[in-house]
Amino acid sequence: MAVLEIVSVGGPQSEILARPTTRVRDFGPKLHQLLDRMLETMREAPGVGLAAPQVGVDLRVAVIEYPDDEDDPENTMRVYELINPEIIRSKGAECGQEGCLSIPGLVADVDRATYILLRAQDRNGREFRLKAYDWLARVFQHEIDHLQGVLMTDKATQLYKLVKKTDENGEEGYDAIPIEEAWIGNRLVRAEGKVAGVQVASSR
Numbered sequence: 001m002a003v004l005e006i007v008s009v010g011g012p013q014s015e016i017l018a019r020p021t022t023r024v025r026d027f028g029p030k031l032h033q034l035l036d037r038m039l040e041t042m043r044e045a046p047g048v049g050l051a052a053p054q055v056g057v058d059l060r061v062a063v064i065e066y067p068d069d070e071d072d073p074e075n076t077m078r079v080y081e082l083i084n085p086e087i088i089r090s091k092g093a094e095c096g097q098e099g100c101l102s103i104p105g106l107v108a109d110v111d112r113a114t115y116i117l118l119r120a121q122d123r124n125g126r127e128f129r130l131k132a133y134d135w136l137a138r139v140f141q142h143e144i145d146h147l148q149g150v151l152m153t154d155k156a157t158q159l160y161k162l163v164k165k166t167d168e169n170g171e172e173g174y175d176a177i178p179i180e181e182a183w184i185g186n187r188l189v190r191a192e193g194k195v196a197g198v199q200v201a202s203s204r
């Protein structure tokens with residue numbers, strides 16, 4: 001199965017990332033194929049979550065893959081398919097660092113609830129409820145934000161640039177360097193989504 005192209009901020013089709021998505025009403029084979037391809041695309045990226053607008057699709061759909069139990073040594077993964085998700089309760093607040101497949105090279109500090117209760121539908125339209133805590137709750141909030149056209153940079157309290165590094169054992173990794181502002185597409189953004197400038201598109 002071919003993976004889908006990920007829409008990145010500033011790239012082609014990126015307006016879709018800033019718009020609320022449309023509710024799913026048709027739970028047929030087209031939706032199932034979209035879910036399967038989104039999962040493949042997310043795994044290949046790799047990422048822990050992917051929302052439909054990130055693959056250029058205007059639908060209220062997200063997929064997430066995360067270990068079922070963080071203490072499980074076998075690290076059994078669980079796939080969550082969220083159709084028309086809504087957060088119906090949330091509690092607590094914690095600042096944490098997160099990244100986004102649509103904003104490569106950048107991470108952000110974002111305050112998120114530490115507990116959420118959400119309501120969603122599965123691929124066949126059956127409604128279910130789900131509780132999530134801590135990091136998993138953060139992933140759900142990040143993806144559900146995408147479905148409202150909200151990006152992590154709109155809520156960030158601090159931005160960081162990822163810089164590749166090689167440690168003394170030759171292992172490659174990244175350092176997160178705090179930055180004051182960053183170009184996100186054609187906008188110069190400071191923390192909390194403040195726009196410091198806009199690049200005027202060149203006329204063609």
Ligand SMILES: [Zn+2]
Nearest residue numbers: 099100101102
């Ligand atoms: Zn994202």
